[in-house]
Amino acid sequence: MSKTRNVSLSVIKRMPRYYRFLGDLKAQGINRISSKELSNRMGLTASQIRQDFSCFGGFGQQGYGYNVTQLQQEIGSIIGLDNKQRTIIIGAGNLGKTIATHVKRELSTFEIVGIFDRKESTIGQMISGIPVRNSDTLEEFCKEVFPTVAVLCVPFDAAREICEKLSVLGIKAVLNFTHFDVALNFPEMKVENIHINDSFMTLCYKINSDGDE
Amino acid sequence: MSKTRNVSLSVIKRMPRYYRFLGDLKAQGINRISSKELSNRMGLTASQIRQDFSCFGGFGQQGYGYNVTQLQQEIGSIIGLDNKQRTIIIGAGNLGKTIATHVKRELSTFEIVGIFDRKESTIGQMISGIPVRNSDTLEEFCKEVFPTVAVLCVPFDAAREICEKLSVLGIKAVLNFTHFDVALNFPEMKVENIHINDSFMTLCYKINSDGDE
C-alpha cells in the first residue's frame, strides 16, 4: 500500500496528540469512540477530526464511530513508530543526559546507539547504560553502526560544524535543541526543532498581552 | 501606548525567531537591514516580514529598511522581555535541573525563585545556587514570594494535582513539559507546551514519508 502523500504539516502535527489521547482512552478501558465524543475530550471540532483521519483513508464505521485500539494502531503506523531508528545523541551535558534517559524510557522507536561529547571529563561516563564516546570517533562509529537520526544537544557555536559532519555521515534527520537553524543551512535534512527559549518567549508574550482582548 | 490587540498566534510565534536573528545580525556588526535581505537570511518572504511588523505599528523607514538594534529592542518589548517573571520549577529530576540551569543562564526575564520536589533524597540539593524545597511548602512559599510562572517538570501522574494547587496559588502561566493537557483542563491558565515526545513523533513521520512527494 502506497503511503498517502501531500498531507499538510498541520495535520501531521496533530497525530501525536491523537495517539496520546487514544492511549489514555484505552487505558480507561474505552474501546469505541465517535468523532463527536473525541472532539469534546480534545477540544477540537468533530469535523476536523474526521477530516484529519480521512487524509489517510478513514478508519471509522458509519453509525458506530472508531475502534480505539485499532485507530491508535493506525495512527502509530502512519507516524511510523514501528520502524526503529538508530539514534545518536550529540552533547552529553545536562540536556543530552536528560534526553538520553527520557528517550530510552519512553520512545522505543528511537534506539539510542551512541552518545558523543568532546569534553574529556565527560567521555567514558555511562548514561542509562550507554557510554559517552569521544566526538572524534563519530566518523568511525557511523561507518560501522549507520545511525539515521541525531539529537543535537550541543552549544550553538558547535552546531554548524557538527551538522556538516552528520550530513556527510549519512544522518537523515535531526532533532534540534540548539538555536542554530539546521533546516535553513542543511535543506536536505529532516529537522524538528525544540527551541526552549522560543517557547518561554511565546509564553512571555501571552502573559503580557493578558486582558487585551 | 495601548498594546496592539488581536495579533494572531502565527505571528507571535515568529517573534522569538526574529529576535534571535536580529541578535545574530547585531553580533555581526550589521545595523541596517531591509525586509528583502532579512527574508533571504531567514527563509521567509519579505512580504510576510513587513506584514508581521506592521501588526505592531511598523518600525521601518521607506527607502532605508530597518535599524537592527532598534528593531530587536522593539520586538523584545512586544514579547515583554523587560517584565521580569518570578518563576518556580516544579520537579527537580533531570529535566527540572536542566531547565533551571538553562533559564538561569539564558533567560533573564524568568527569574527562578524556587524549585520544588517531593522526593526526600532530592530536597535540600542545590541547583544553580537555588535549594530544592519540599513540595509541601509550596503554598506557604507562594503566599510569601508570589511567583507568576511555573515550569512543569513532573511526571504525568502528578500533573493534574499540582496544576490545581498552582491555579489556586495565583500562578498565571505554565510552561508545560508533561503530556498532561494543562490548557484543556485549566482554561484560565496561559500555557505553552514543550512536548518532547510529540516532536520526536513528528520527526518520525518526516523520516518515514521520505521520498513520497
Next chain:
DNA sequence: TAGATTGTTAATCGATTAACAATC
C-alpha cells in the same frame, strides 16, 4: 531628484468548519 523600500490594500492560497448523502 531618482532609487529604494516601506506599510497597506487586494488577491491568493490553505486550513478549518459546516452540511449532507451514504451506510453501518
Next chain:
DNA sequence: TAGATTGTTAATCGATTAACAATC
C-alpha cells in the same frame, strides 16, 4: 427499519503572498 455517525464536498475563515502608492 430507524438512528447514529461516518467520509466527503462545499462554504467559510484566516494566513500568506503580491502589488503598489506613499515617502524617505
